[in-house]
Amino acid sequence: MNPTKDLKTYNFVEFNRMNKIISKEIQKQNGKTILFTSGGEAEGKTFMAVNLALNFIENTPQRVLLVDMNLRNPQIHKIFGMPKENGVSDIINDKIHYEDALKTTDFPNLKIITSGTYSGIVAQSFNDLRFVIEELRQSADIVIFESSPILVSNRGNIDHAILSSLIDTVVLVVLARRTRKMSVLKSNELINLAGGVIFGVVMNNKYVPQEKKKKGMLRVK
Numbered sequence: 094m095n096p097t098k099d100l101k102t103y104n105f106v107e108f109n110r111m112n113k114i115i116s117k118e119i120q121k122q123n124g125k126t127i128l129f130t131s132g133g134e135a136e137g138k139t140f141m142a143v144n145l146a147l148n149f150i151e152n153t154p155q156r157v158l159l160v161d162m163n164l165r166n167p168q169i170h171k172i173f174g175m176p177k178e179n180g181v182s183d184i185i186n187d188k189i190h191y192e193d194a195l196k197t198t199d200f201p202n203l204k205i206i207t208s209g210t211y212s213g214i215v216a217q218s219f220n221d222l223r224f225v226i227e228e229l230r231q232s233a234d235i236v237i238f239e240s241s242p243i244l245v246s247n248r249g250n251i252d253h254a255i256l257s258s259l260i261d262t263v264v265l266v267v268l269a270r271r272t273r274k275m276s277v278l279k280s281n282e283l284i285n286l287a288g289g290v291i292f293g294v295v296m297n298n299k300y301v302p303q304e305k306k307k308k309g310m311l312r313v314k
């Protein structure tokens with residue numbers, strides 16, 4: 094996936110629909126932050142976060158900030174062809190100010206904060222996570238986060254469950270024909286225990302019959 098090569102995935106009908114549903118929820122809450130997370134690895138969090146961000150800037154005048162908080166396996170910097178240094182982990186570890194971490198892209202109204210130079214998050218950083226998120230909220234109209242998987246060990250990483258409690262709209266990504274029901278239930282339980290609430294679940298790579306594809310019902314994959 095390389096959005097610099099005129100990829101139009103973000104205009105698929107599914108992302109237009111997701112944009113509308115999430116925008117309505119955000120307006121109801123008077124919020125602006127969105128988190129994509131999942132129970133396990135490789136379920137499509139990055140794909141969803143990037144494409145929704147591109148859909149927002151394509152179809153609305155809103156300024157969007159895309160933040161890679163998946164310190165375990167960051168991918169957003171690779172997609173946009175930029176260095177991951179001077180990012181989230183550097184902000185949390187007080188190495189740089191958040192404004193110095195903002196990276197511009199080839200897309201108007203879209204900025205990115207990469208994962209940063211990961212060397213482990215200092216213990217007191219978790220207490221500052223709320224402050225960091227509040228700072229990031231001020232830099233855009235919509236802030237989209239991607240976190241590490243909930244059910245995968247993340248020692249020294251950002252606590253994804255606590256992160257979810259600080260976000261207005263939390264979306265859980267599941268992979269069709271692979272994600273187990275128990276994984277979804279356990280992810281929901283951990284998020285609830287941390288004070289967060291899952292707004293909705295997005296199924297990635299769902300099979301769509303060929304005749305429906307011809308009518309515009311494109312498969313997200």
